[in-house]
Amino acid sequence: MKFLTKINRNYFILLAVILTVVSTGGYFILQSIILNNTKDSLLEKEILIIKQITETGETPNIYPIVEVKKINCKTIDKPIFNEKNIKNEVEDEIETFIEYSNQVKIKDVYYSITLRQSEFESEDLLAIIALTLFILLLSAFGISFFVTKRMNKTVWSGFEQNLQKIENFNFSENKNLNLLTSDIDEFDRLNRVIDRLTEKLKTDYLSLKEFTENASHEIQTPLSIVLLNLEEVLQQELNAETFKKVVSSINAIKRLSTLNQHLILLTKIENRQFETDKVLILNDIVKRKLEEFTPLFETKKLKVELNFEQDFALKINEQLAELLIGNLLSNAVNHNFTDGYISISIHEKELKICNTGETNSLTDENVFNRFAKGNSKSNGLGLAIVKNICETHNLEIHYVKNEHHCFIIHLKK
Amino acid sequence: MKILIIEDEIELLIAISNYLVRENYICELAESFNKADEKLSIYEYDVILLDITLPDGNGLELLKTIKKYHIKSGVIIISAKNSLDDKISGLDLGADDYMTKPFQLSELNSRIKAVLRRRQFDGTNILNFNEIAVNTDSKSVAVNGIEITITKKEYDLLLFFIINKNRVLTKEAIAEHLWNDNIDLADNFDFIYTHLNNIRKKIKRAGGTDYIKTIYGMGYKFTEK
Numbered sequence: 023m024k025f026l027t028k029i030n031r032n033y034f035i036l037l038a039v040i041l042t043v044v045s046t047g048g049y050f051i052l053q054s055i056i057l058n059n060t061k062d063s064l065l066e067k068e069i070l071i072i073k074q075i076t077e078t079g080e081t082p083n084i085y086p087i088v089e090v091k092k093i094n095c096k097t098i099d100k101p102i103f104n105e106k107n108i109k110n111e112v113e114d115e116i117e118t119f120i121e122y123s124n125q126v127k128i129k130d131v132y133y134s135i136t137l138r139q140s141e142f143e144s145e146d147l148l149a150i151i152a153l154t155l156f157i158l159l160l161s162a163f164g165i166s167f168f169v170t171k172r173m174n175k176t177v178w179s180g181f182e183q184n185l186q187k188i189e190n191f192n193f194s195e196n197k198n199l200n201l202l203t204s205d206i207d208e209f210d211r212l213n214r215v216i217d218r219l220t221e222k223l224k225t226d227y228l229s230l231k232e233f234t235e236n237a238s239h240e241i242q243t244p245l246s247i248v249l250l251n252l253e254e255v256l257q258q259e260l261n262a263e264t265f266k267k268v269v270s271s272i273n274a275i276k277r278l279s280t281l282n283q284h285l286i287l288l289t290k291i292e293n294r295q296f297e298t299d300k301v302l303i304l305n306d307i308v309k310r311k312l313e314e315f316t317p318l319f320e321t322k323k324l325k326v327e328l329n330f331e332q333d334f335a336l337k338i339n340e341q342l343a344e345l346l347i348g349n350l351l352s353n354a355v356n357h358n359f360t361d362g363y364i365s366i367s368i369h370e371k372e373l374k375i376c377n378t379g380e381t382n383s384l385t386d387e388n389v390f391n392r393f394a395k396g397n398s399k400s401n402g403l404g405l406a407i408v409k410n411i412c413e414t415h416n417l418e419i420h421y422v423k424n425e426h427h428c429f430i431i432h433l434k435k
Numbered sequence: 436m437k438i439l440i441i442e443d444e445i446e447l448l449i450a451i452s453n454y455l456v457r458e459n460y461i462c463e464l465a466e467s468f469n470k471a472d473e474k475l476s477i478y479e480y481d482v483i484l485l486d487i488t489l490p491d492g493n494g495l496e497l498l499k500t501i502k503k504y505h506i507k508s509g510v511i512i513i514s515a516k517n518s519l520d521d522k523i524s525g526l527d528l529g530a531d532d533y534m535t536k537p538f539q540l541s542e543l544n545s546r547i548k549a550v551l552r553r554r555q556f557d558g559t560n561i562l563n564f565n566e567i568a569v570n571t572d573s574k575s576v577a578v579n580g581i582e583i584t585i586t587k588k589e590y591d592l593l594l595f596f597i598i599n600k601n602r603v604l605t606k607e608a609i610a611e612h613l614w615n616d617n618i619d620l621a622d623n624f625d626f627i628y629t630h631l632n633n634i635r636k637k638i639k640r641a642g643g644t645d646y647i648k649t650i651y652g653m654g655y656k657f658t659e660k
Contacts, residue, residue, distance in 0.1 A: 235516055238515055238516055239488055239515040239516060240515075242515035242535075242536040242537055243444050243447065243515050243536060245536070245537045246444075246447055246515070246536040246537035246538070247444070247446045247447050247450065248537075249537040249538075249539065250447065250450040250451070250454075250537075250539075250540060251450060253539055253540050253541070254450070254453075254454065254540070256603045256605070256654070257602060257603055262651045265650065265651045265653065265654070266651060266653060269605050269653045269654065272605060272607070273605075273607055275537065276537070276607065279537050283535075317588065317626040317629075317630075318626055320626070320629070321625045321626035321629060322625075
């Protein structure tokens, strides 16, 4: 919800509550004021009537407003107010009247005076109050709608633009954030904090990037020298023992080099140094990789089953996508046994790769850990890289072990 | 064939050049940007091995010069950085291939030969080894003049062997040559046995000799002896 919408919503709820309470109170107060006024005017009328009787002896009668009768004796002690429903002949409806009854003694004659006044109808009163309430709410809504619109244009536009800049900011582009300044203190404070943080992050990003590149260069170069020399030694006439030593040294050097490359790769993925600006269909990548893996499947006599129900489109760097699928397939092959089985299925934005294999001690938590190797001869970074790629591409990955070992990848919910 | 090796690490420079000289290439060495620039302004080369991280300049700049004044030269970038950006810009600027350190000499030789073949410096598209003739245009193999049916991987394997004849190749080096280097092979090298045995059978069936020698169960050598 937008900030202004939220404020407006709260404002309206509060306004509605206050207006309802005030109106209810107002209704009762108004009602009692009107009732008192009615009573007062009835009393005033009585005085006038008594005056008329005293002066002229006439008993005025206007039904249903004034009824004056001579009576023989007093039946009530004091005046009474009550309500009475009387049918109005003209409008043909029942009206409620406030009735004032009194018995007075004028010149030794008892008179019964009954005065009535039509009550101000409560429905009318309610209707008026409700209408007022409605008009008030409507005008408040209208005013705040225009104020919000204007505020969006003036006060919030700079904020929105800055937000967009931050959203689109990419460290690898090596540009400055350049946030717009405004005349609002809070926003400027926020901008300063963001500027400081991005500056720090940028320095960290660049120094890490530089470090990985340097580390790569500084480690791979001496490894190259060792490897080339060992390869030359291998060409000489060697006895079996020495030959084996040289070959195992070569393989160790290669493992070291791969390990170094993979660690650097992990850092680069974490540092988000790979551009992800294209949307790829994972199905195509899986098909491409399966072709490359065919010789491996054949050697291990693995049965591979494919089941694509839908296309899994994803914004991901192509090299990383290939790495992701490649590493998962490598894993499915390396931990499989001869005549085993691999199934790959894609449905509803979910990629599932299952394989047969020995039951090992790895659990969901530690299977993705760096150097968690199980019984494989790989360097134990393959699945850590997979996990890293998932984490940086809004994907979730789970490892499920039932009768098969399964890796399930789906978009983060 | 004349090769210019541009590499700032002297030991590496010497190791590469020693090997290439033995493979009958003529090698010139440059250990810095300026030295390389100087040599490039005077001589012509068939292939240039270019390290892009030089202490006194960016190798990619040299690549621009090469592509401007030495259109006929093939360029193979050798870099310690497995950096995708460099790889893409290198290939965009016209490099023929990109190799990541550490690489093996047998692989380097195979790549140089591929560049030469593509640029037709050899003048011939047939590689002969006694009764075996490999046609690199049609990617076909003939034994005693009769063409044999061969798969893509078997062809790649045989070509790798013939280019690196008389050289000991570990099965890992062979597997890596045949394989995409992005795949974690772990210990799955068995698949090369199938290809090896198929080639042996096909050549023998066509009346050829099996030149593939196994060395202590860990390596192979394509040799007459």
